Structures are given as C-alpha cells and as structure tokens.
Amino acid sequence: MTEKKQGKLTKVLDYLKHEDPFSKGVAFCPGCGLELLLRFIPQVLGNDIVITGTPSCSAPVLLGQNNQSWHTLSYFGTLMTGAAANATGLARYYRKAGIKNTVVCFNGDGTAADIGFGNLSGAAERNEPFIYICYDNEGYMNTGIQKSGTTPYGASTTTTPLGSASKGKNLRRMNLALKMAMHKIPYAATATLSDMGDLAKKLLKAKEAKERGFAFLHVFAPCTTGWGYAPENTIEVCRRAVKTNYFPLWEAVNGKIRMTKTVKKPKPVSTYTKLIKKFAHLNEADLQILQDDIDYEYCMLGGLSALEGECQLPVSSED
Amino acid sequence: MSSNKFLKHEGPWSDANDPLMCSDTGSWRTKRPVVDKEKCIFCGFCALYCPIQVMEMVETSHFLPDLGFCKGCGICAKECPKDAISMKPEGDFQK
Ligand code: SF4
Ligand code: SF4
Numbered sequence: 001m002t003e004k005k006q007g008k009l010t011k012v013l014d015y016l017k018h019e020d021p022f023s024k025g026v027a028f029c030p031g032c033g034l035e036l037l038l039r040f041i042p043q044v045l046g047n048d049i050v051i052t053g054t055p056s057c058s059a060p061v062l063l064g065q066n067n068q069s070w071h072t073l074s075y076f077g078t079l080m081t082g083a084a085a086n087a088t089g090l091a092r093y094y095r096k097a098g099i100k101n102t103v104v105c106f107n108g109d110g111t112a113a114d115i116g117f118g119n120l121s122g123a124a125e126r127n128e129p130f131i132y133i134c135y136d137n138e139g140y141m142n143t144g145i146q147k148s149g150t151t152p153y154g155a156s157t158t159t160t161p162l163g164s165a166s167k168g169k170n171l172r173r174m175n176l177a178l179k180m181a182m183h184k185i186p187y188a189a190t191a192t193l194s195d196m197g198d199l200a201k202k203l204l205k206a207k208e209a210k211e212r213g214f215a216f217l218h219v220f221a222p223c224t225t226g227w228g229y230a231p232e233n234t235i236e237v238c239r240r241a242v243k244t245n246y247f248p249l250w251e252a253v254n255g256k257i258r259m260t261k262t263v264k265k266p267k268p269v270s271t272y273t274k275l276i277k278k279f280a281h282l283n284e285a286d287l288q289i290l291q292d293d294i295d296y297e298y299c300m301l302g303g304l305s306a307l308e309g310e311c312q313l314p315v316s317s318e319d
Numbered sequence: 320m321s322s323n324k325f326l327k328h329e330g331p332w333s334d335a336n337d338p339l340m341c342s343d344t345g346s347w348r349t350k351r352p353v354v355d356k357e358k359c360i361f362c363g364f365c366a367l368y369c370p371i372q373v374m375e376m377v378e379t380s381h382f383l384p385d386l387g388f389c390k391g392c393g394i395c396a397k398e399c400p401k402d403a404i405s406m407k408p409e410g411d412f413q414k
Contacts, residue, residue: 009363027344032370036369067333193368
C-alpha cells in the first residue's frame with residue numbers, strides 16, 4: 001500500500017472534552033442543525049450542566065417521553081412564557097445551596113424573541129447568573145413552520161405563505177442578539193454551526209461570564225424541513241449566512257461590541273437565499289429589500305463596534 | 320424496550336437511570352456514506368459536523384460512520400475537504 005497523505009486532525013475537536021450524553025438514535029430530522037448544536041454544547045461545557053427549556057423541537061428530546069430519557073443531562077421543562085424566570089429560580093437555588101454548576105436556558109427563537117422575551121429581558125436586566133442560548137431557526141418549526149420575530153423579510157412560512165394575497169413575510173426581522181447586548185450584560189454573542197471553533201470559544205466564554213451574571217448566545221441553526229433545503233447543506237447554509245453578512249459573528253462584553261469574524265468581500269444575499277426554498281419566490285426587488293436590511297444591520301453593528309473605546313461605560317461592571 | 324412501569328402516557332419526568340431511548344435511525348437512510356480510505360486525510364471535519372456524531376475514528380487512519388444510526392443526511396460527504404465520502408443509494412446495499 002502506498003503511503004497516503006496524512007493531514008492533521010482539526011483543532012476544533014480538542015474542544016470536545018466531554019462525553020456526548022445523548023443516545024445515538026435520537027428522533028431529529030436528518031441534517032438537523034439543532035441536533036448538532038445540542039450534542040455539541042455538553043461535549044464542550046461538560047455533562048454537569050442543568051438545562052431548562054420550553055416546548056419546541058428540542059423539548060421531546062430534552063424532556064424525554066413515557067418516563068424514558070434520550071440523554072443523561074438534567075433537564076427542567078417549562079413554559080414559553082416563563083423560560084428565563086424558571087432559569088432564574090434554578091440558578092438562585094443552586095447559588096443559595098452552594099452548588100457550583102451551570103444553568104443553561106435553551107430555547108428556540110419563538111420563546112426567546114417573541115413569547116418569552118419579556119422575562120428574558122428581565123433576567124438580563126437583573127443580571128441573573130445563567131447562560132441563555134437561543135437556537136434560531138427563524139420560526140416555529142415544531143408547531144408547523146409559523147413565522148416568528150426573527151423570520152427574515154420575504155420568507156414564506158405557513159402564516160406568511162406564498163399566494164395571491166401574500167408573498168412571504170412582509171416585515172423585517174428583529175435583531176435579538178443586538179437587543180440583548182444592549183442590556184450591557186457580561187456576555188452576549190452570535191454564533192453558528194459552520195464556525196464550530198468560534199462557537200466553542202463563545203460557549204466557554206459564556207460559562208466564565210455567568211460567574212459575573214447573565215450570558216446570552218444567539219446560535220443560527222437552520223432547519224432543513226422548515227426552510228426547504230437539502231439536508232446535506234445545513235453547514236453550507238450557515239457558512240453562506242456568515243459570508244453574506246446575513247448572520248454576522250460578533251460578541252459583546254458588557255455591551256461593548258467586537259466582530260469575531262469580518263468578511264472581507266461579503267457576497268450578495270442571493271448566494272445564500274438560492275439554497276433555500278422559503279426564499280425561492282423572491283424577485284430582484286424583494287432581494288434588494290432583504291439586502292438593504294442586512295447592509296443596514298451590518299452598518300449599525302460596525303458603527304457600534306467602532307465606538308468601542310470612544311464611549312465610556314458609566315460604571316464598569318468588570319471585576 | 321420500554322421501562323415505563325407507571326404511566327402509559329407522556330410523563331412529567333423521565334429517568335435516565337433506565338436504558339436511554341434509542342430509535343433505529345439507521346433505517347431512515349436513503350443514501351449511505353461510503354468512505355474512501357485512501358483519499359481520507361484524517362482531518363476529522365466529517366466527525367465534527369455530523370449532527371448525530373456517529374463518525375468514528377478508525378485508529379489514526381480514517382473515519383467510518385456507525386451505520387446503525389447514521390441518518391444519511393450527507394453533511395459528512397458535503398463537508399469533507401477531500402471528497403473522500405460519496406453518498407450511494409441505500410438500495411444498492413440490499414441483497
Ligand atoms: S472529512 Fe474527509 S478527509 Fe477528513 S477525516 Fe472525514 S473522510 Fe477523511
Ligand atoms: S450521512 Fe449524516 S448522519 Fe450519516 S455519518 Fe454523514 S453526517 Fe453523519
């Protein structure tokens with residue numbers, strides 16, 4: 001046998017220091033971004049985390065069914081209206097009992113951006129010591145692909161369908177991560193599945209930051225079933241979302257924004273949308289609206305990160 | 320097998336001391352990832368991105384999927400920088 005070229009194992013695998021606590025055959029769709037994220041988090045943060053979350057695609061797996069479990073992590077299932085409030089209770093209990101651990105409030109964009117936003121904002125303002133992770137698949141996928149606050153302009157969902165009276169969502173998406181950074185919490189960041197090293201670093205930073213208070217991670221996690229793209233493209237969709245600035249990667253420490261990845265020559269948004277059926281009907285003019293929105297948000301982010309150093313926080317919460 | 324002794328419906332808690340639930344997700348597959356050991360440079364990207372995390376190291380030589388659970392999504396084949404994985408129709412493997 002001829003000597004074959006041997007590469008080096010990607011360094012990102014070094015972040016996976018812990019066991020995958022999930023059973024091998026878990027009932028998520030093939031190519032599911034959420035499944036990859038869920039298996040990744042405890043491998044990076046450790047299996048001693050306590051997860052709490054709400055009805056969503058993640059819940060049947062995290063909560064278990066028929067008294068049986070899909071994983072060995074601790075999980076507390078709660079309602080969408082009070083996810084962050086429940087996590088607050090858990091984190092405070094552990095603090096009071098002197099138990100050192102990490103509470104992770106794990107929810108979709110429906111809970112984080114819409115239904116449970118009030119108490120998410122409240123927990124951030126009170127600087128409660130836990131990590132809140134929003135996995136963003138831009139809609140209510142588990143209940144049948146309805147639109148949410150993070151659904152982008154033009155996307156067709158079952159509540160913003162394609163038809164004679166509607167051409168997909170005619171509103172722009174909200175920027176949840178930026179809103180959370182504006183709470184001036186110890187840590188807020190965006191991440192996605194094409195940049196796993198970046199995601200791992202941010203998870204670890206969030207774990208460290210939660211010693212000082214609230215940590216928020218917004219993870220872009222595409223849904224093959226709800227968006228209509230080929231399952232093998234999950235990572236490619238994430239990659240193109242980053243390369244078009246559709247989903248820029250940044251972090252904010254105490255509200256100070258810093259880009260963690262800058263794209264030298266951003267591609268037009270059409271290179272991203274063409275992979276996905278929910279955008280298939282968009283014409284040039286529609287795409288321009290989406291592009292303008294992306295450019296606007298990116299410009300705003302750039303402006304805010306450039307201000308770092310110029311604006312002084314009135315009180316430094318760094319220790 | 321179900322170890323549910325108490326309730327015949329979805330319960331408020333689940334016990335991880337019992338054997339974990341496990342679906343036969345390997346049977347969902349319509350395409351099977353086939354690794355070309357010669358082309359594989361052991362970079363591990365397939366293992367990193369596989370949503371099921373079933374790409375297993377074979378010594379320090381190459382990676383192979385656990386076909387008992389691989390759902391056949393094709394992410395490993397798509398992300399492999401050396402095109403060492405090809406997706407073959409599952410029917411080809413039936414006798
Ligand atoms: S991604 Fe391809 S080259 Fe890298 S380890 Fe997997 S099969 Fe081998
Ligand atoms: S086809 Fe999908 S599930 Fe199977 S090994 Fe490849 S990435 Fe994993």
